Amino acid sequence: MQRSLVDRVYSAVVGTITGFGMLLLLAPTLIVLVISFTGGITLKFPPPSWSLRWYLELLRSQEIMEPALTSLKIAAAATILSAVLGGAAALGLARSRLKIARILDALFMSPMVLPAMAFGLSLLLVFNLLGIRLSAATLVLGHTVICVPFVIRMVGASVQQLNPVLITCSLSLGASRWYTFRRITLPLIRRGIVASCFVAFLTSFDNVPVSLFLADARTEVLPIKLWAILEGSLDVRVAAVSGVIVLVTLAGLVCAEIFGGISRQIGNR
Amino acid sequence: MSPADTTASRQLLPALPLAALFFAAFVLPLTALVLVSLFRDPQFSDLSLVQYVRFLSDPFSLKVLSDTLWLGAEVALATLVLAYPLALVYVASGQFMRTLITFLIMLPLLTSTVVRTFAWIVILGRDGIVNSAMLSLGFWQAPARLLYTWEGMVLALTQIQLPLMALPVINSLLRLDGNLTRAAEGLGASRARIFITIVLPLTLPGAIAGWLLVFAAAATAFITQTLVGGGRIILMPSYIYQQAVGVQDWPFAAALSLIFTLAVTGIVFAVGALSRRFVRGVDAA
Numbered sequence: 140m141q142r143s144l145v146d147r148v149y150s151a152v153v154g155t156i157t158g159f160g161m162l163l164l165l166a167p168t169l170i171v172l173v174i175s176f177t178g179g180i181t182l183k184f185p186p187p188s189w190s191l192r193w194y195l196e197l198l199r200s201q202e203i204m205e206p207a208l209t210s211l212k213i214a215a216a217a218t219i220l221s222a223v224l225g226g227a228a229a230l231g232l233a234r235s236r237l238k239i240a241r242i243l244d245a246l247f248m249s250p251m252v253l254p255a256m257a258f259g260l261s262l263l264l265v266f267n268l269l270g271i272r273l274s275a276a277t278l279v280l281g282h283t284v285i286c287v288p289f290v291i292r293m294v295g296a297s298v299q300q301l302n303p304v305l306i307t308c309s310l311s312l313g314a315s316r317w318y319t320f321r322r323i324t325l326p327l328i329r330r331g332i333v334a335s336c337f338v339a340f341l342t343s344f345d346n347v348p349v350s351l352f353l354a355d356a357r358t359e360v361l362p363i364k365l366w367a368i369l370e371g372s373l374d375v376r377v378a379a380v381s382g383v384i385v386l387v388t389l390a391g392l393v394c395a396e397i398f399g400g401i402s403r404q405i406g407n408r
Numbered sequence: 409m410s411p412a413d414t415t416a417s418r419q420l421l422p423a424l425p426l427a428a429l430f431f432a433a434f435v436l437p438l439t440a441l442v443l444v445s446l447f448r449d450p451q452f453s454d455l456s457l458v459q460y461v462r463f464l465s466d467p468f469s470l471k472v473l474s475d476t477l478w479l480g481a482e483v484a485l486a487t488l489v490l491a492y493p494l495a496l497v498y499v500a501s502g503q504f505m506r507t508l509i510t511f512l513i514m515l516p517l518l519t520s521t522v523v524r525t526f527a528w529i530v531i532l533g534r535d536g537i538v539n540s541a542m543l544s545l546g547f548w549q550a551p552a553r554l555l556y557t558w559e560g561m562v563l564a565l566t567q568i569q570l571p572l573m574a575l576p577v578i579n580s581l582l583r584l585d586g587n588l589t590r591a592a593e594g595l596g597a598s599r600a601r602i603f604i605t606i607v608l609p610l611t612l613p614g615a616i617a618g619w620l621l622v623f624a625a626a627a628t629a630f631i632t633q634t635l636v637g638g639g640r641i642i643l644m645p646s647y648i649y650q651q652a653v654g655v656q657d658w659p660f661a662a663a664l665s666l667i668f669t670l671a672v673t674g675i676v677f678a679v680g681a682l683s684r685r686f687v688r689g690v691d692a693a
Contacts, residue, residue, distance in 0.1 A: 149600040156493035164512040167527030183535040224426040231422035257665035261441035381523040
């Protein structure tokens with residue numbers, strides 16, 4: 140009798156906290172979506188009326204659309220660079236037993252451990268000391284470094300799962316190294332590459348600590364712009380931007396799930 | 409060099425371009441950071457350790473550092489309390505519930521930090537959800553100040569960082585041998601007792617891994633700290649930014665960055681090493 144009471148209390152506590160936790164995970168995203176359709180001029184919740192005015196306002200706001208476009212371009216460039224360089228490195232490192240390979244692996248993973256603010260500041264200092272003007276290119280460079288660890292881990296995991304016999308077979312049957320890479324290796328690690336590109340793109344698009352130090356007056360990126368707007372006032376246009384970001388991310392997640400099995404990849408990370 | 413060595417080194421060739429990039433854009437800048445922190449003043453006139461002495465002898469700076477680390481610890485603890493029940497339910501559930509929980513965990517993980525932080529401004533603001541609910545239910549007479557407070561910041565960061573805790577805890581629980589809990593159940597232990605004496609100790613490595621991830625993420629969360637915490641709560645990330653960009657005192661900003669980096673990574677490595685040494689659980693291998 141006493142035991143079942145203890146069990147019931149325990150289940151109630153676990154159930155309640157779980158319910159609260161699930162609500163906590165979901166609510167903010169929903170709230171952002173709801174408030175973005177407000178017809179009012181403040182962030183009052185629930186919205187007094189409904190409209191698409193802030194989305195229309197957004198289309199007319201040059202000072203938000205331009206940073207958004209810049210962010211997309213920089214994220215695309217950083218994704219391509221980190222996927223190509225990181226993917227190649229992951230292929231080289233995954234099978235090597237040399238000590239230097241493990242050192243390089245640790246080096247490529249270290250941007251994940253280092254507080255990104257320190258890295259952002261260090262890039263600002265070195266560009267200044269070397270007299271390199273800040274530009275979109277310097278920003279891409281910084282973003283590439285912070286995206287690389289995801290590529291190394293995810294592509295590395297795919298390479299580990301690849302059966303080396305397949306490659307030996309292909310080579311011994313007379314295929315060239317390039318042909319083997321194109322027809323055997325690449326298709327087998329495709330999931331890892333797609334998943335890491337997805338995560339790298341989001342990482343760059345969302346990055347603040349590095350952009351904060353490296354964005355010059357002409358290359359303003361979206362998260363920094365939004366941060367600056369919210370520091371000054373509680374602008375409802377940010378809700379509309381957020382709504383767009385949430386919907387596009389969800390669409391991207393569905394695509395990445397279809398082509399790369401992203402949820403499994405992230406679980407493995 | 410033997411032929412085998414050459415083949416082994418040739419395998420590493422694809423990693424060379426990235427190694428070059430990392431030398432130029434990672435190793436070199438960090439070296440510069442260390443060097444700059446060793447100068448006496450922003451004019452780079454004289455080498456000395458004066459920036460570090462300045463930090464260690466200034467109660468304000470020390471308070472900023474300890475507040476930041478404390479924030480990380482507090483948020484990590486709060487996410488731990490939420491993550492365990494979530495993980496227990498996940499493990500005990502069928503496919504549908506598992507997919508739902510995975511989706512809920514991934515959602516904040518993939519939505520931009522600024523968006524997540526913005527959501528908390530809407531929730532905690534003067535006209536926000538909490539205030540309107542409390543006022544209309546008659547619990548509060550006037551809107552309470554929730555935004556720009558320490559508690560508000562801890563709450564927001566807890567939600568924002570929860571996925572980083574939930575994933576390792578779930579992974580740990582999945583690897584737990586179900587026979588152990590079934591045996592305890594058969595011998596008549598209550599579910600609470602099974603959790604305290606079997607599940608918790610054996611999944612502790614996952615919890616510690618999550619704790620460290622959340623600790624580091626919350627301590628360095630510049631956006632949430634500045635927007636939900638507000639301008640009056642000064643923490644290391646905003647302190648570094650203010651010294652570097654506002655005051656343009658690069659040597660001090662560099663020293664602050666290094667001290668902060670060492671404090672955070674030091675704690676992460678120390679706790680990680682201690683747990684590997686003393687904690688035995690399902691992830692120990």
